[in-house]
Amino acid sequence: MKYFSGHGIDVNEDSSYERIKRLALALQDKAGVDYRWKGVYDPSTHKIELPEHETLFCLYAWYWSVPEARPSFHEIFVKTLGKRDGSEAEKLRELEATLPSDKGKLLYMNKDVAEDIFKFYEKYMRTPLRRDLGKGAKGRTVSRYLTSDELDLVLKVGRYDDEGQEKRAQEIASKLLKWLDQITTGRVLNDIEKVFAEHEESSEHMKNPEELEGGRRDLCMHASEYVELVV
Structure with a gap:
């Protein structure tokens, strides 16, 4: 306006x-x-x-x-x-x-983005997962924190082995919580700077639109432990 x-x-x-x-x-x-x-x-x-x-x-x-x-x-x-x-x-x-x-803001520095990503992990992953595990949560309550690949690992225990599946899910969730506990704003910031540096190092890795396959729209992607940069 x-x-x-x-x-x-x-x-x-x-x-x-x-x-x-x-x-x-x-x-x-x-x-x-x-x-x-x-x-x-x-x-x-x-x-x-x-x-x-x-x-x-x-x-x-x-x-x-x-x-x-x-x-x-x-x-x-x-x-x-x-x-x-x-x-x-x-x-x-x-x-x-x-x-x-x-x-709100219109301009974000790398440290602002890192802080927001850290808060996301804290609010939606670490805090609720610690709370649920502390209450002895099982089944779907724990499974909702797992990725599709991790759920595949749970199912590989055996289709009818409910006890084995639950044990595997608990093990994965416990490892996930340890990983989440290691996340800091500084680590996320380092990852952001890393992927930007990789992207800016050379333009030769960028793909032309006619070279893309399978309906992909991204020209390049750089991934780190906590973030992905897609251009």
Whole structure:
């Protein structure tokens, strides 16, 4: 909204669904088209070319399909930053400085990402697993912490050997907890820096789209103990 208002469109964070739609329809009339929110919004059909900020505003309004849910699309946000000439980070930093402290962040340093990953492991894996094992949890309660490969190891004990399967699951879960106990923000940060260094070392490992097989969309992948980087 700040981007649009900064370019002269009279809107703000409190602008209603009806007002956004009304302003967008006026801009579409200006461009010589009449979509009325049917079909697909296509700026190339404009009889009169609109400035980029007005085209983006129409696209924003087009994506806003129900009053209760404002659109938040990456492709629109990125375009509001202007040309990708290396100045995006500074623009994001300026925008972030205007946000209330409780509205999150736009820029993340490696250490911020490492902290979030550590908190994820702590909140969703280590703490609940320790609690469940401490209560003597068995069966599905323990199995939900295991990967598909680990579950295969449990099943290989024997299809009808329930006691053996439970013993194997408990062993794997105990090892998992020990592994989780070793995770620190510093270790995750080292992993992040490692995969970035591997990726930036050489561009020769990047695959061309025509070389991809099996419907893969990633051009390269770098994995470490705690993180994966897919580009």
